[in-house]
Amino acid sequence: MSIRQATKAFLSPAANPFPDGVTVPVKGRSLWMDARTRFLRNKAATGSLLVLVLLAAFAFLGDTISPWDNETIDWGMLGQVHVVGGPSLETGHWFGVDETGRDLFARTAQGTRISLAVGFVGAAVAVVIGTIYGAVSGYVGGRVDDVMMRIVDVLIAVPYMFVLILMMVVFERSVIMLFVGVGLISWLDMARIVRGQTLSLKNREFVEAAIATGVRSPMIIARHIVPNLLGIVVVYATLLVPQMILFESFVSFLGLGVQEPLTSLGALIAQGAGQMRNDVPWMLGFPLAAFVALLFALFFVGDGLRDALDPKDR
Amino acid sequence: MTLLSVRDLNVTFDVPRKGAMPWTAPDRLRAVKDMSFDLAAGETLGVVGESGSGKSTLARAIVGTIPATSGVVSWEGTDLTALSPGERRRHRADVQMVFQDPLAALNPRMTVGDIIAEPLRTHRDVSRTDARNAAQAMMERVGLLPNLVNRFPHEFSGGQCQRIGIARALILEPRLLICDEPVSALDVSVQAQVVNLLRRLSREMGLAMIFIAHDLSVVRHVSDRIMVMYLGRQMEVGPARAVVGDPLHPYTQALVASVPVPDPTARRRDRQAVRGELPSPLTPPSGCVFHTRCPRARPDCADAVPPALRPQPERIVACPYHGPAEATAAE
Ligand SMILES: Nc1ncnc2c1ncn2[C@@H]1O[C@H](COP(=O)(O)OP(=O)(O)O)[C@@H](O)[C@H]1O
Ligand SMILES: [Mg+2]
Numbered sequence: 001m002s003i004r005q006a007t008k009a010f011l012s013p014a015a016n017p018f019p020d021g022v023t024v025p026v027k028g029r030s031l032w033m034d035a036r037t038r039f040l041r042n043k044a045a046t047g048s049l050l051v052l053v054l055l056a057a058f059a060f061l062g063d064t065i066s067p068w069d070n071e072t073i074d075w076g077m078l079g080q081v082h083v084v085g086g087p088s089l090e091t092g093h094w095f096g097v098d099e100t101g102r103d104l105f106a107r108t109a110q111g112t113r114i115s116l117a118v119g120f121v122g123a124a125v126a127v128v129i130g131t132i133y134g135a136v137s138g139y140v141g142g143r144v145d146d147v148m149m150r151i152v153d154v155l156i157a158v159p160y161m162f163v164l165i166l167m168m169v170v171f172e173r174s175v176i177m178l179f180v181g182v183g184l185i186s187w188l189d190m191a192r193i194v195r196g197q198t199l200s201l202k203n204r205e206f207v208e209a210a211i212a213t214g215v216r217s218p219m220i221i222a223r224h225i226v227p228n229l230l231g232i233v234v235v236y237a238t239l240l241v242p243q244m245i246l247f248e249s250f251v252s253f254l255g256l257g258v259q260e261p262l263t264s265l266g267a268l269i270a271q272g273a274g275q276m277r278n279d280v281p282w283m284l285g286f287p288l289a290a291f292v293a294l295l296f297a298l299f300f301v302g303d304g305l306r307d308a309l310d311p312k313d314r
Numbered sequence: 315m316t317l318l319s320v321r322d323l324n325v326t327f328d329v330p331r332k333g334a335m336p337w338t339a340p341d342r343l344r345a346v347k348d349m350s351f352d353l354a355a356g357e358t359l360g361v362v363g364e365s366g367s368g369k370s371t372l373a374r375a376i377v378g379t380i381p382a383t384s385g386v387v388s389w390e391g392t393d394l395t396a397l398s399p400g401e402r403r404r405h406r407a408d409v410q411m412v413f414q415d416p417l418a419a420l421n422p423r424m425t426v427g428d429i430i431a432e433p434l435r436t437h438r439d440v441s442r443t444d445a446r447n448a449a450q451a452m453m454e455r456v457g458l459l460p461n462l463v464n465r466f467p468h469e470f471s472g473g474q475c476q477r478i479g480i481a482r483a484l485i486l487e488p489r490l491l492i493c494d495e496p497v498s499a500l501d502v503s504v505q506a507q508v509v510n511l512l513r514r515l516s517r518e519m520g521l522a523m524i525f526i527a528h529d530l531s532v533v534r535h536v537s538d539r540i541m542v543m544y545l546g547r548q549m550e551v552g553p554a555r556a557v558v559g560d561p562l563h564p565y566t567q568a569l570v571a572s573v574p575v576p577d578p579t580a581r582r583r584d585r586q587a588v589r590g591e592l593p594s595p596l597t598p599p600s601g602c603v604f605h606t607r608c609p610r611a612r613p614d615c616a617d618a619v620p621p622a623l624r625p626q627p628e629r630i631v632a633c634p635y636h637g638p639a640e641a642t643a644a645e
Contacts, residue, residue: 028465031422205419209482212377213433214406223432227423 035231038308045304048297055294059116062109067092070106071261087282096282098268099275107263108287112294114175114264115245118182119298122244123237125183130190131233135225137191138198139217149195152188160185161251168256175258178251182244193236197229231309238302242295249291265291316390317522318353318376318409318490323385325368325375325546329596341596345371347546349385355489358516358523360537360554362530362569366592368546369526370414373492376524377411378402407437410483412512414495416475420467426453427463430481437486452481456511473504477511484515491516492524497532509536531573534558539628542566545595545603548622552629562625562636564610570639602633610635 040046063069087096087104095104137148164181171177201207202225210220249266251257258264265287272284325346331338345368353359361369374380376387378394387394389405397405410433413419420429430452431445440448450460456477467475476496483491493512497505513536516523527533533540533554540557542549542565550563561567568588590607593599599606605615612635622630 025461025464028425028462028469030425030466031468205413205415206421208374208379209411209413209419209479210421210432211379212406212411213436213482214403215432215436216403219436223424224421228421 035308039304042304042307044300045307048300048304051293051297052301055112055290055297056116058290059109059112062112063106066094066103066105066109068103068106070102070110070263072103073101087286095286096280098271098283099278099280104268104283104286107268108265108290111263111265111268111287112290114258114262115248115266115291115294118178118248118264119241119245121179122182122186122247123240126186126190126240127233127237128187130187131194131226131229133187134191134194135198135221135229138195139202139221139225141199141202145195149192152191155185156188164251165254165256168251175262178248178257181251182247186240186244190233190236190240193232194229197232198225201225201228235302235306235309238298238305242298242302245291245295245298265294315355316352317355317357319386319388320352320376321350321386321388323349323372323375323387324383325371325380326383343596344598345546345595346375349546349548351541351548351551353490353522353524355522356516356520358525358536358538360533360540361524361526361543362533362540363528363543364588364592365528366545366595367543368595369528369543370494371546372543373411373494373524373526377409377492378406407433407486408488409490409492410486410488412476412479412483412491412493412496415499416472416479417467419479420475422467425464425466426458426470426478429467429478430485433482433486448485449481452485453478455515456481456484457507471504472500473508476500476508480508480511480515484519484521487519488521490522490524492526494526495528496525498528505532512536529573530558530569542569545593545598547603548630548632549604550629550631550633552626552631556626556629561639562629562631563633564608564636565604567639568609604633 087094093103093105095108098104098107133148133152137145160181167177167181207220207224210224215223245265248257248264249269252264252266253270255267255270258267268287269284269291272280272287275283323346324344327343327345328340329343330340349372351359361372363369371380375382378387382395385395389408392405394402394405420426424432427446427449430449434440434445434448446463450463453460453463458474458477458481462470467478470478480496491512496512497508500508509532512523512525515521523536525533525536530540537554539552540554541551542557542563544565550557550561550566552562557566558570561570565588572588588607593603593606599616601614601616601618602608602611602620605611608615615635620632620634622632623634623636624630625636
């Protein structure tokens with residue numbers, strides 16, 4: 001850099017707060033970084049994130065650390081589960097066994113895994129389909145918007161629980177079916193939320209600037225609309241995960257969700273609840289504790305994300 | 315040589331009536347009415363009018379972000395309003411715009427380098443590195459340190475954001491720059507810097523400019539010609555010196571009188587441009603739209619729309635009772 005340039009840079013009213021780094025590009029602080037700082041300052045949210053990580057570790061590594069797997073029946077327990085089947089370190093059944101003598105620690109890990117999977121599949125479908133659908137509908141506007149949103153209205157009006165139960169009865173009751181069902185309904189609200197946000201983003205001056213420059217519509221959606229929507233999408237998606245988990249648990253509780261030998265937290269809770277009178281409280285207690293911890297952690301994380309990404313402070 | 319020629323431009327918005335049934339016809343808001351003017355290459359046209367007089371709408375109709383209801387916007391003889399969206403897009407490189415709110419005009423999720431390079435990457439087939447280098451060169455030209463390319467808009471002050479907006483508008487080397495109140499949102503101390511930057515760059519690059527403002531104080535320093543607007547209509551057009559030094563239209567005279575005078579011995583001027591409220595653009599006054607606030611209004615002003623008169627070469631005044639400012643003061 002020449003002396004003249006350096007002098008100009010120094011005298012410029014845009015003078016850099018770090019004049020010694022004139023030639024090295026300075027790293028900027030994106031809004032995402034600011035949001036991360038704010039999130040990490042929120043104790044409840046970071047604590048819940050830790051709980052969530054531990055639960056995920058439990059779900060995916062639980063099988064490997066437990067001496068028992070989730071299918072083997074401990075024949076020695078059968079018939080006297082309520083006497084010797086409780087949680088104990090000696091038998092290696094840390095959470096006890098279920099009524100057929102299977103290790104409840106491994107079963108709870110498996111159930112948590114399925115519940116998490118259902119939640120995240122639902123959220124992923126919502127994020128991908130809901131965001132694109134809502135952004136296109138809102139940005140294009142006019143007739144297209146009318147038609148696209150009426151379709152969503154119609155789908156929302158369908159009693160999906162009823163349809164899902166019918167689907168479960170007609171087709172094979174499989175996890176895939178459950179994923180399909182969850183995926184079908186989860187994106188609808190997301191599409192509406194994203195459309196509303198897009199409508200307000202569309203009138204912002206930076207979008208007008210892009211249109212005036214001649215940027216094509218798909219590029220405007222990808223570069224200017226969607227990145228500015230991601231905050232609300234992330235928040236809504238994290239709050240959608242527990243909703244989907246609750247939904248799956250309800251279906252499984254009715255006995256229509258995942259089928260043996262697979263299980264989910266909802267199915268385990270249903271079984272535990274059925275054994276209440278047999279003096280085996282651990283069968284309900286452990287799955288329920290995992291379930292409650294999971295939901296609370298997800299809600300707190302979602303809340304923390306909402307505070308951190310709050311679009312109001314921009 | 316005429317670069318841009320606007321003829322009988324009208325922009326009408328449909329405004330839904332409050333509390334009305336969906337099938338009743340919407341109100342029609344004529345934001346720009348029968349506007350005609352020419353702009354030569356390298357010339358700067360100042361556009362002045364109170365807020366709500368349709369200046370931004372005029373700018374948007376020329377840039378093409380809102381459709382013209384009727385009329386012709388021709389660019390070197392091609393009618394832009396008749397082009398297909400694809401053909402129109404190719405012309406967009408020639409006309410760029412600088413916006414009123416500097417921060418709102420920048421995408422908060424993009425780095426400054428990407429923002430400035432976006433027009434280049436849209437219209438020219440350039441690599442990422444070339445685009446970045448061009449952006450840095452442009453930043454230097456508008457008085458920003460080129461090492462700030464990776465920063466985000468919210469890390470800059472208002473004046474710096476406006477420089478970023480100017481860099482983005484000029485990176486394609488357009489031939490016409492439309493500045494919609496580029497300094498209204500800035501601190502007074504920064505306004506002069508940004509205006510001088512625009513003046514210098516337009517001279518260096520041979521740019522034509524349409525410079526919009528709501529008062530004359532800024533416009534008269536940058537403009538070759540000045541156009542005064544009121545409620546979407548053209549009130550007066552003429553060379554900048556003549557319009558400011560010898561305003562003929564009563565509305566222009568009121569605007570000139572309201573410009574603060576730096577001379578302390580001069581008598582205090584009333585800061586409000588014109589007495590009374592701006593009428594609703596939905597129900598504009600009949601005849602001459604200014605007659606409700608005009609100090610020289612006569613009964614027949616409410617009857618007919620005044621024709622555009624040419625009392626002097628190069629000057630247009632839409633008032634049959636126009637005259638030197640002293641006449642108003644005497645009344
Ligand atoms: N998109 C729109 N829809 C309806 N009315 C509008 C729209 N844009 C501007 N207007 C109206 O047009 C008139 C002129 O607005 P504008 O061009 O922004 O004025 P200025 O820039 O001179 O302040 C105002 O009355 C405004 O309310
Ligand atoms: Mg405006």
